Amino acid sequence: MHVFTAASVSGGLAFLSHFSTSDNTSQNALVTNPPTPSNFPCSLCHSCSNKRPAFLSALKVSVSSGSSTTTDDGVDQSLFTDDDRQARRSADWKAARAYHEKGLVYGGRIEGFNGGGLLIKFYSLVGFLPFPQLSPSHSCKEPHKSIQEIAKALTGSIISVKVIQADEENRKLIFSEKEASWSKFSPQLKVGDIFDAMVGSVEDYGAFVHLRFPDGLYHLTGLVHVSEVSWDLVQDVRDILAEGDEVRVKIVNIDRAKSRITLSIKQLEEDPLLETLDKVIPQDTSEDSDTLNASDHFTIEPLPGLDTIIEELLKEVGINGVKISRQGFEKRVVSQDLQLWLSNAPPTGDKYTLLARAGRQACTIKIQLTTSLDQDGIKKALQQVLERVP
Template sequence: MAVFGGATLGSISFSSHLFDQHSCPLKLLPSSSSYRNSLLCVVKSFSGSATADTDRNSDQSSVLSASDDAGPSRMSRDWKMAKAYCKSGDTFEGEVEGFNGGGLLIRFHSLLGFLPYPQLSPSRSCKEPQKSIHDIAKTLVGSKLPVKVVQADEENRKLILSEKLALWPKYSQNVNVGDVFPGKVASVEDYGAFIHLRLDDGLYHLTGLVHVSEVSWDYVQDVRDVLRDGDEVRVIVTNIDKEKSRITLSIKQLEDDPLLETLDKVILKNSSTGSPSLSSNNGDAIEPLPGLETILAELLQEDGIEAVKINRQGFEKRVVSQDLQLWLSNTPPSEGKFVLLARAGRQVQEIHLTTSLDQQGIKKALQRVLERVP
């Protein structure tokens, strides 16, 4: 999949990140992955006595709910109140009346709401990791929890609650982009890993997502090859979405980008050339990386591009990506020559580009080329 400035263009991955000799490349954050939607449950309200399925081994999500004196008018009024709480985001304290295989049953006036186990505060399971979720649920019966209404659907009798979201404003105000936290892997998915953050009080109140692209600088095909439930990790906060109550994390950004080592070898900070780890093209042809030759040939068809030449090549210590990537240097051109870097697997090739175009002109030309490359 080819990417230029976030657009899908072809079969080659093109990174438009710019870098100079004195700073790290500007990184584009990975596309936000959808958080798991575990809020599925049915609440049925009716006049009469109240019953609740509390079979801990049952996967049923149906909850029968009503108070002895609850008539249709009262329940209708309570559904309106639940919708108002859902819209405003206000928090209320609800008493835990029971639990089943999927979560807690919490009283909301004449209704019983459902709080799925993933919507409990992570501090509960992390505080006593030896206990099963059902054992934890049993200890909560009769207690009151701060919760938010996340879904109030009277027609389908769905009243979904969350303790995690109720506590989010309180604890997230002490978390900022760039903060580093110890964390515990809560669950691993195909698209990344959910991490519980351990705050200053020693408890885990918040959960964030490390996207698969932020797990390691090494090429990660399956997150489960790197992380497992319960693993202790260190993470850095890369984004906070207050509107959606989401925290985005990274593990790899706490380590040096291995590409920077390669850049320093290819383009030294003192602007000198040559490096023992790189091979100069002294008349010996360097075989272009797969797919690069086609791009360079097409690039020569662009107005303002006079010549392209693979000058040197080197090898990184580890594989970051198997995709072909192009990097454009911010280094001022020398005698009308700009520097491109091509990378695939461990191999890096330095390309001299003779052109009358400026940096923006080169990027636009490369974008047109990638649109034409099959």
């Protein structure tokens, strides 16, 4: 497992004319070279012998493993003039905007909570972290506790957050722990990875599932779409999944720009179509037969729209022949609509296998090529056909 570390933030960012970060600063790290008290001019000094604002020398730095934290240790406000306080607030708002624009991670102390979220200290400012922006690690660690109980237990601790809104005019300073967790843990993910996970919320369109990392905590959340829950026809996701269920999931897509993970449960199970074709319909049956494995209860009929698709495929450059090879019936209905996809099996000579099904009926279709068209080329041709066919 990768361990991410970051340098500590020193100084106070009290006067932002001296605050700068490199354009190459890592999105995963905190500011590494902020100004120290000695960098600041003395024109605003009122109380110290070397003409330096008192609160600058009082700022305290603390460092924790894996992230850097900066805390204000309770400076005597009576040492400030109104101008000092205003200058500091203005500078800290500018710092907040810089953290937002650079995507930097800040170690924020939790000052308290209310009905909607946590109150986070950011230098002299106090911002807000809505409960939905908390990392799932807290609720998954103690699922029996309410969000209010979790918030109370977290008060006084320091968590890694990102600034997601810094609006000085409207006094809105909003944080997200989820975004900070994404920066730290998403680089460890790749498509095809398999995770133990816990179901969070269940919606009509799918279930949000929390991924458990090697440290035993649930840091990131992905979506299992209703179509990826089961090979069976799913009318209501709630009939299959409930909050708190432990499941295994496979990552099928990662949208790093939108911080989204797409997951699948059914892809870790055997596709009943392949089970049907490989076990119910013998592999050694002649591929020249168009009617195989018919039973007394079911009559094989052309799958709806398949004839039109085959005709259109034959018009594509590089495709010489398209023919149904095996047909049969599945043990259960997966979808009443026609479904098509290319088999992952390697081609046989110059032939690729296309799978099709609707209702309980399934078949394989052999696509013969005249050129060196590869699997991606066939997928592109199939996509173009499907766009033409109503």
